[in-house]
Amino acid sequence: MLTLLARILKVLNSQASPWQLGWAVALGLFAGILPFGLLSLLIVLLVCLLTINLSTFILVWGLTEGLMLLLADPLERLTWHYAQNEQLLALLANNEPLQLLHLHHTLTLGAFLLGLILLLPIAWLSQLLVTQYRERVMNSVQKWKLMQMLKASKLFTLYEKLQ
Amino acid sequence: MKNAIGLRPSGWLVFIIFFAALLALVYLLAGPAIRVGMVYSLEKSVGSEVNIDKVSLQLAPLALRIHDLQITDAAKPSHNSLSFSQASAAIELWPALLGYYVVEELSIDGLQYGAQRAQEGAVYRQPGTPGDSIDLAQLLQVDLPDADELIARAQLQTPAKAEALKQLAQAEQQQLTTLKQQLPSKDSLAQYQQQVKALTDSKIENATDLAAKAEQLQQLKQALGEEKAKVEQVKQQLLQSKTALQQAVAELNAASKADYAKVQQLANLSDGGLAGISQILLGDVWGQRISQLQSLYLLVKPYLPEQLPQDSAGSATSAPKVVLPNRILPLPSQPYPDFWVKTARVNWLLGGGEGTLTLNDITAQHALINSATTFSLDVKQLPQLAAFNLSGDFAVLEQMVTNLSWQLEGLNLKPLSLGKGDTALDLAAGLLSSSGKLNLTDNQLSQQASLVLKAANFNSSGNKYLQQLASLLNQQTQIPLNISASGLISAPEVSVRSSLDKLLGDALLGEAKQKVAAYQSELAAKLNSQLQTGLGGQDDWAAMLTQQDGEVADISASIENMLNAKLADAKDQAKDKLKDKLLNKLGGGN
Structure with a gap:
């Protein structure tokens, strides 16, 4: 837990731009809600090729995978219910690349659509939160008594090490 | 940054x-x-x-x-x-x-x-009740029934039908009483009569008077029309009651006849034995065991396509619906089934030897591969079994169809005990052979099997009838049984027959046979009594209904007369008055 908190603080206080962090959160969430497959690899490739913050991406991916243990079942049932559309099914049946991406599987299709919908709003919201944190909170947080205590604690040592 | x-x-x-x-x-x-x-x-x-x-x-x-x-x-x-x-x-x-x-x-x-x-x-968890799984060892664990139980198993219909007739009669009586209250009473009819008479006997003075009386007559006609409609409704109800009661009486008669036939077949005293004793001994047991095949169906259910009528067999159970974690959507054309095992070979070690189970094309989407799942099991030369062959096929198309046939030769039965206490019958040794086939279409079962028990050695320390039975059975070179089952897999109708039924019946029931005969006489008397009670009541009802019908017809005729006759009189009178007036005027002009 301490390591996790230290990592988050490190990333938030790093030189990475808010958009790099925002996209890392959004794509990490996208990769996390998808069952592991070719789509996940494509997202990883995108993250590797662009200057998106890797550690944030991996952190959010891991956290979302954990969250999906709870959310996968309702998402699967919801997709099964709403995907009974003749045109969609015909498109999936006649398109091998889509099947290669496993979009004919309920959970993959549902997660892909949910990820697409959430991608831009999450990226924008995350960069906004990072910007706001850096502008308004970061300096005052440094002065808090709690922060002083944390600096003296094991966490700060860990944070310093990671720096 | x-x-x-x-x-x-x-x-x-x-x-x-x-x-x-x-x-x-x-x-x-x-x-x-x-x-x-x-x-x-x-x-x-x-x-x-x-x-x-x-x-x-x-x-x-x-x-x-x-x-x-x-x-x-x-x-x-x-x-x-x-x-x-x-x-x-x-x-x-x-x-x-x-x-x-x-x-x-x-x-x-x-x-x-x-x-x-x-x-x-x-x-980690104690096993559930034995009924949860298929246990072939329990197949022959039967409790031998006593005579009373045998009678109870006959499931007579007459008492139920007689009760139904009684209920129907009560319901109809209540309904008719309610309707009868709506009929016009004698007083109200007399009042109508009086009003009509007063209207028709009165003199018509002028055109205004004529119009007023015509209006009054119209109102009376309307009121009488309403009463007539009520009378018609009661007539209709009477007709329905008659039909329903006649039908119930016919059903009671038929049930009574069927019960006679069943008891006659069960007791079959004229032939000196009990027919269908093996049915009574093994019928329920076989039915229960067959219905356990349903647990196999529930096991494969999550893998079957959604379009199939899955709930028909499982609706009776409250098992939660199992859904696979990442299902493939029902695409109109799929290159491969969701899962498909092209060939499977299972080497099975059993009873000191081995058997080979071969399966081909295991899937739940047979239409995609245009082929059924086939399987065969061959077991040979085991210490306790000469040969066993099981083969069949399974296909999920518009319906789920399973065909199965088997051939079992020379199975050495281990010592087992049938029944318990006084009715215990021990089988010390025996050689079982069986062949049969089974078809399962969705949840509809059809099965035929023949079993032959050879060199059987029965013992009984129970009552003398069972000892007699054991002795008789031991004298037989073979004991054949024909078992057929059909209907819903969860509750199949099972028929078990044996050419030794009469022999077994004689031995097993002994004195109980006399009880059956006595019961048959008692039952015949009871059935007659029930039938007579029902029919007697029906006679009263028929008379009452006829009487009611007559009364209603009288009321109806009376209303009809009032409507026709008085209306005609009023018109005639008005015509006469107009005619007189005209003649007077013409006479006055001369």
């Missing part, structure tokens, strides 16, 4: 490292991960310790191997319920990339049921 997102110079390198690390992890950790996952899910499912020695993954060709799997028997932890030494499945790569599991060859070697474990296994 970097502000924009650009290209990472080492991006490809990072990805290649990530991908290589992933492949290495899969290669190194997939086996142990699958092993842990299998142990966890199997233990959760069976409620006892599961051991798997090793699971290995081979990348080219893609194959999974499981070494030495043992599932502890929760009821007997020193033994395994199931174990095998090795299983391997070779999976086709391209279908797997598309998300379909096509297994080229599946083989299981050294499959065993009930093998002893080196160490006692842990039990």
